[in-house]
Amino acid sequence: MSHTIDLFIYPNCQLLDASGPWQVFASANTLLGRPHYELRLNAIAPGEIRTNGGMTLVATHALGGRSADTSPGDTLLVAGGHGVHDLDDEVIQTLARRAAATPRVGSICTGAFALARAGLLDGRCVTTHWRQAERLAREFPEVDVAADALYRESGGIYTSAGVTAGMDLALALVAQDHDHRLAGEVARELVMFLHRPGDQAQFSEGLRCQLASHGRLRRLIDRVLNDPLADWNSERLAEAIAVTPRHFQRLFRQQLQMTPIEFLTRLRLESARRLLAESDASLTQIAEHCRVGGAEQLRRQFQRRYGLAPSAYRARFGRAPSNVETRDAS
Template sequence: MHRVALFVFDECQLLDASGPWQVFATANELLPAPAYQLILVAEHEGPVTTNSGMVLHATAALGAITAADTLLIAGGSGVHRLSEQVIERLATLAAATARVGSICTGAFALARTGRLDGYDVTTHWRHASTLARQFPALRVRENALYLEQNNTFTSAGITAGIDLTLSLIERDHGTMLACRVARELVVFLHRPGDQAQFSEGLNAQLRSQGRLRRLIDRILSTPESDWRPAVLADELCVTPRHLTRLFKQATGTSPGEFVIRARLDAARRLLIDPALSMSGIATRCGLGGAEQLRRHFTRHFGVSPSVYRARFGARTPYSHALSPREGVE
């Protein structure tokens, strides 16, 4: 039985705790016999009030846990108020634990233990600069979903903790179980750890409004449609020159390049399914053929589609073919 200790505290983020916990619990349900013993740990056994007001019940006090196989530390505003005594106890437990990780701003607590010194780490994008400033011994990569060095993990905000936990399930029991857990929870399996916290599409949505925002939403939801610049200009009832100006203001690139990037983002998500051919993916994403997919993908991501699939794709076939609209960032 693999012991998982999940550390929480007053004003922790509820989903930082419940997301990873549910991934492990669902894995237990899908396995022939439960493989994970889940222990909710806090400074003291008993109620812990999250920053949403919902109360969790810690089943073990931090000082009573002497070892675990996996230790995860939740994030939340209360992480900055943890006492030195709590950090010392966390450091002791981390030293006796083979696999240690943090969810979101839980990285601040893990950094105080010294476990992250010299490592590449991540946290929620909004807190990355603060983490780097407070802990100069860390190399903070603010745009990664999760990172690992020497069995030490850090992850970005909230749902990235689910991505991280799915990767742990995959390490322990293989891709097929991780796929089944993701399907059961209706989440995207699984975003690579070094994937950006924000997709280009979301960034474009944040910077656009009105009719342009609605058009960008349509491009992202149906990238395979006919989105030639002339069609886009007609949709907005503007001249091609003004269309280019609007897109560069909102996306930093031309309309044609934005459409290509939207199609490549959709292709990247489909590549994890080994049942889909390169030509089939290219067709579904509006990229023409396999050679066009390879050329654009390599230029944009720096690796070929086949290399990307070998690195991040499911290594065992599964039946659920993801659509481009799944896996919201």
Template sequence: MRNTRKIVFVLFDGADLLDVTGPAAVFDAARDRDARADYRMSLCAKRKGPVRSSSGIALHADSDFARAPSAIHTLVVPGGLGLDEAMADAALLATIRRLAARAERVVSICTGAFLLAAAGLLDGRRATTHWRYANELARKFPALQVEPDAIHLRDGDIWTSAGVTAGMDLALALVEADHGQALALETARALVLYLKRPGGQSQFSVPLQAQSAEHATIERVRQAVLDRPGKAWTVQMLAERAAVSERHLRRLFQDELGMSPREFIHGTVMERAQRLLSDGDAQVAEIARRCGYGSSAAFIRRFQATLGVSPTDYRARFQSPAAGREERR
């Protein structure tokens, strides 16, 4: 017998196209491969008809919110460039709360987590979003615990995902939860996706560059560490370089970057390692030395623990074509 699961996507002007179509493609592919995966998808908005996405391509809402299915298995809330207006729409937030109350599980894609948080659905929960907006989510909604490195995350009946294509990773996880690993793996193969993407979000960002603090003191400290990444920096040494007290430096780092000076040092060294791996052809042992590690083994362990992938795997994914050509000569 079929187990019908009604999946409702919430649409609003400026929603990201891939936040909707990516997960929908996964559910559709699973249904094509196993009739028992009877996913029935519908798009709902304020009004039935076309809703313009952030790319300018319109999606067609099957119904307005008032006529959304009474029994919802999965409610999917996307993000997108129209997020600010959506968050200011009290009626939309109330609708999300109402639909979520009758859904078996609630899903956000990318910055859709902001809408779930604004609707009060993430209070006291763990959640993730695109790495670029993780600090903002944590700052605006202190009642939730943001995990910025997760590709996707489940907390009870609420699932959240990182940026855009991570919505497809999350959808595969939902297929696996519903119908088992075999169908999820077959679906992933059909779509040429990882079933479980190795590593976290940090492999796709330059960690400290993504956290755009503009304070001159932090920039001086940052430059000092970048100039001598192999130096055994301490908080005291950084404070002396910045001409401030250690206490002030710790408070400044926490306020500006949401991290300690020690975490900053480690992140800066990893940032340098990522650049050396992607932009050049130096051997891993040489990169370890340039980053202040006494052995390549210690460097590889730290890199793997921080980014979730080995230096070799990171280079294979992110090395620029020019660097790759130079290495093959």
């Protein structure tokens, strides 16, 4: 049985908000060897739609169409982009009617504003692009905005952060429809870093620190990010920029609001998380490779940082049967 996915676009929408999720579902079809997902590009009316980058997409279906080939599908996704704020009330009402007749509804990036105007997000925990999260919360105080999440599901409504997070959401929907293994295969087919869980922050720890640091410390952060598993410690980091350990600790806290050891631990846990998803190495091997102590120490730190055990993470996002030690099963 096929699953129809309607993707709604409009003038000045974000191109990748449309093309990214679309390709995830198309690649799932390729890997399945059959057209499980029927993809339909919707607009206010069929025809050319100019995206924010100037590229034109051609919508084949009308959002409010009533003919047999434009009846509501199984999933409706709304792309984001600056044009979402220009949609008139009639379009929003049409969107609300279409959503009411569709079992699964979601938005990419600022597409959440359209769903909020349609009254679909009231009382739900949602997310959107980090730059627009404050505006969404201000304009729709009845909506609970999780500003730092990649994607969220609340009461059957799905929302995601900006641009590439829409692909993460699409992968999550593929996993829901089939399994996490297929989602992982799609991620590898598209050369995505990995299928990220929805509660992961919109910024990686490395990018967050790059944005917050400057001067000599920024250059050091870049150096550490280039080789995060080297034998770094506070003393070696201080030596690298020719300051005393005490001054280095103060400088680090001023710019990054954490200690150097906290920074290194977060980077190494990110590396461990990638290995859990992309390899079948044991916890002992991963802990040793990522310099986070033994398997039990990795389990405790991983649980504290990400809110789930390494075994649970691997079960959801791993690509192969796990040989994680049995003591991690808790």
